[in-house]
Amino acid sequence: MKKIMMKGNEAIAEAAVQAGCRFYAGYPITPQNEIPEYLSWRMTEVGGIFLQAESELAAINMVYGAAACGARAMTSSSGPGISLKQEGISFLAGAELPAVIVNMQRGGPGLGNISASQADYFQTVKGGGHGDYRLLVYAPYTLQELWDLTLLSFDKADQYRTPVMLLGDGILGQMMEPFFPTPYRKPRLPGKKWALTGCKGREPNVIKTLFMGEGELEQKNYLLQAKYRKMKEREVRFQAYHTEDAELIVVAFGIAARIALSALRKMRQEGYKAGLLRPVTLFPFPEKVIGGLAGGGRRFLTVELNAGQMVEDVRLAVNGKSEVLFYGKPGGAVITPEELCEKLQESF
Amino acid sequence: MATPLGLKELSKKEMLLTGGHRMCSGCGAPIVVKMALLAAEQPVIAANATGCLEVSTCISEYTAWKIPWIHNAFENAAATISGVETMYRSLKKQGKIDKDIKFIAFGGDGGTYDIGFQSLSGAMERGHDMLYICYDNGAYMNTGIQRSSATPFGADTTTCPAGSAIPGKLQHRKDLTKIMAAHGVPYVAQASPSHWSDLMKKVRKALETPGPKFMNIIAPCNRGWRSRTDDAILLSRIAVETCYWPLFEIENGVTRVTVKPKEKKPLVEFLKPQGRFKHLFAPENESLLQQAQTQVDAYWAALLKEEAFYALSAGSTEQ
Numbered sequence: 001m002k003k004i005m006m007k008g009n010e011a012i013a014e015a016a017v018q019a020g021c022r023f024y025a026g027y028p029i030t031p032q033n034e035i036p037e038y039l040s041w042r043m044t045e046v047g048g049i050f051l052q053a054e055s056e057l058a059a060i061n062m063v064y065g066a067a068a069c070g071a072r073a074m075t076s077s078s079g080p081g082i083s084l085k086q087e088g089i090s091f092l093a094g095a096e097l098p099a100v101i102v103n104m105q106r107g108g109p110g111l112g113n114i115s116a117s118q119a120d121y122f123q124t125v126k127g128g129g130h131g132d133y134r135l136l137v138y139a140p141y142t143l144q145e146l147w148d149l150t151l152l153s154f155d156k157a158d159q160y161r162t163p164v165m166l167l168g169d170g171i172l173g174q175m176m177e178p179f180f181p182t183p184y185r186k187p188r189l190p191g192k193k194w195a196l197t198g199c200k201g202r203e204p205n206v207i208k209t210l211f212m213g214e215g216e217l218e219q220k221n222y223l224l225q226a227k228y229r230k231m232k233e234r235e236v237r238f239q240a241y242h243t244e245d246a247e248l249i250v251v252a253f254g255i256a257a258r259i260a261l262s263a264l265r266k267m268r269q270e271g272y273k274a275g276l277l278r279p280v281t282l283f284p285f286p287e288k289v290i291g292g293l294a295g296g297g298r299r300f301l302t303v304e305l306n307a308g309q310m311v312e313d314v315r316l317a318v319n320g321k322s323e324v325l326f327y328g329k330p331g332g333a334v335i336t337p338e339e340l341c342e343k344l345q346e347s348f
Numbered sequence: 349m350a351t352p353l354g355l356k357e358l359s360k361k362e363m364l365l366t367g368g369h370r371m372c373s374g375c376g377a378p379i380v381v382k383m384a385l386l387a388a389e390q391p392v393i394a395a396n397a398t399g400c401l402e403v404s405t406c407i408s409e410y411t412a413w414k415i416p417w418i419h420n421a422f423e424n425a426a427a428t429i430s431g432v433e434t435m436y437r438s439l440k441k442q443g444k445i446d447k448d449i450k451f452i453a454f455g456g457d458g459g460t461y462d463i464g465f466q467s468l469s470g471a472m473e474r475g476h477d478m479l480y481i482c483y484d485n486g487a488y489m490n491t492g493i494q495r496s497s498a499t500p501f502g503a504d505t506t507t508c509p510a511g512s513a514i515p516g517k518l519q520h521r522k523d524l525t526k527i528m529a530a531h532g533v534p535y536v537a538q539a540s541p542s543h544w545s546d547l548m549k550k551v552r553k554a555l556e557t558p559g560p561k562f563m564n565i566i567a568p569c570n571r572g573w574r575s576r577t578d579d580a581i582l583l584s585r586i587a588v589e590t591c592y593w594p595l596f597e598i599e600n601g602v603t604r605v606t607v608k609p610k611e612k613k614p615l616v617e618f619l620k621p622q623g624r625f626k627h628l629f630a631p632e633n634e635s636l637l638q639q640a641q642t643q644v645d646a647y648w649a650a651l652l653k654e655e656a657f658y659a660l661s662a663g664s665t666e667q
Contacts, residue, residue, distance in 0.1 A: 027463070028494040029491060030490075033492045036494065036507055037506040040508065041511065080422075084423075
């Protein structure tokens with residue numbers, strides 16, 4: 001297989017097409033506009049559907065409608081646009097409809113700016129919308145992973161009948177780098193027997209999020225929680241670099257992990273025993289792995305492009321057995337590997 | 349006594365949107381804003397939906413606005429100014445403020461026709477004393493020229509690209525000006541910066557009319573229209589002369605066409621200088637040009653008929 005060069009946002013769009021996504025609804029917002037722009041012509045080529053909505057609220061609900069009909073459906077946005085989609089995301093979770101939602105994060109709160117940020121961790125991982133629900137969340141850090149995780153997102157969405165969020169950022173979306181366009185191989189998945197496809201010759205299917213019967217909503221929530229537990233058991237993904245002998249372990253996801261990796265190489269060259277733990281799934285969080293590494297005088301440094309969000313989950317995972325430090329920059333600022341090296345050296 | 353809207357008097361007034369902002373050279377939007385603010389006699393508080401105008405006039409710690417200005421997200425300029433205007437009325441009632449202040453909300457066509465339509469409609473229905481001005485450049489220019497419901501039929505944008513599958517946008521523009529008139533608000537108008545006197549008279553009239561008002565103003569964008577950077581005024585003039593963008597007002601339900609071109613020019617004169625319509629001039633797309641012309645003709649004829657109807661009924665009451 002030959003490597004190809006593409007812009008991050010376009011890689012997501014093409015990977016979605018490869019994964020059999022034939023329904024996309026979106027609305028303009030920077031820095032993810034290349035996704036709808038690419039799909040506006042690409043969907044025509046493959047006989048799929050591209051719809052530009054009149055708002056993010058409309059786009060996510062178009063996805064709701066298409067997913068209910070059994071389509072592999074996707075929408076994408078960034079920060080403020082994802083905030084507007086939250087009602088629809090909660091409804092997708094409640095109705096157990098599979099969908100892929102891409103968030104190429106930008107700086108906030110408010111309009112903020114359009115540079116990269118990781119300040120949507122809370123919004124993505126801790127709910128965002130109303131109700132007791134979880135999203136399966138993937139945090140890619142290279143264009144290779146952007147491609148591969150987009151493919152995977154559609155399968156996992158169908159497997160668990162759940163909305164999946166691909167949490168990227170402005171840098172990943174705007175940059176170009178070579179990667180292998182892994183061919184998509186569809187796994188064996190249960191058929192979408194629940195989909196609203198016309199009930200000739202069968203009982204009508206029902207998809208709803210309103211549960212007014214006595215105890216009905218409670219039961220529904222127990223079922224959802226059982227599903228989330230299953231995800232926690234089976235879907236955790238992470239990557240560990242030099243953690244075996246590390247005295248200080250950096251925990252970082254997405255673009256921050258990429259910066260951390262550069263810093264780590266330099267630190268190792270200089271003889272520091274530093275390691276990196278990179279969660280690929282943010283929900284489910286690799287809490288057992290981090291918990292297992294805690295203790296024995298080992299310390300953790302969480303690095304994020306925000307004011308400290310994932311660090312809370314690292315602290316919960318460590319559960320007091322290790323000291324957990326934090327280094328981050330909020331509001332669309334980016335950390336350089338040199339800065340991080342200095343911070344690491346201070347922390348040793 | 350109000351300042352007459354003549355060049356001599358206006359030249360002495362202060363520009364309330366200063367130069368040095370970061371709008372592209374040749375952009376129509378700041379011209380529209382300057383004219384609107386020049387027309388105002390009383391102090392103005394403005395709200396701004398995000399978009400080119402908002403982003404480019406408040407870079408970093410700088411602002412180009414010499415008036416109180418509040419910005420918010422894409423969908424809520426009308427709601428934001430509703431809050432400010434209501435607070436003003438409350439403070440006035442409490443005797444804490446006695447000034448006569450006018451409220452204007454600015455939004456582009458994306459933030460007005462599409463995502464901001466709900467909050468605009470709500471504000472009009474509640475009856476806030478405000479003027480909403482839409483600067484219509486016919487696409488989401490700030491995010492990279494994506495189609496909006498104001499994008500004209502046949503235009504090439506980044507989300508309805510003209511090619512072998514589609515010849516640009518397949519739908520006609522949403523007639524927002526008439527939709528706003530259907531709210532039964534006291535004043536609705538359409539204007540163009542090429543006809544500055546007409547534009548400013550309309551803003552003046554709107555601000556002097558109590559209650560909710562709406563104005564739709566064409567604002568050429570050379571980036572999105574793929575036109576020359578010095579053609580903003582020329583193109584907005586041709587838009588009027590071809591009746592693509594008729595100048596009219598609807599005052600208390602009565603329609604009046606304020607500028608009637610001496611000679612109605614063919615629509616192609618508006619389309620030809622713009623790269624976004626280039627593909628329409630290919631031989632195979634001739635029928636599309638015809639379709640666009642037919643639509644403009646029909647709209648113009650209906651508008652004149654509407655005006656004649658009101659003129660006639662006004663005549664009959666006078667008898």
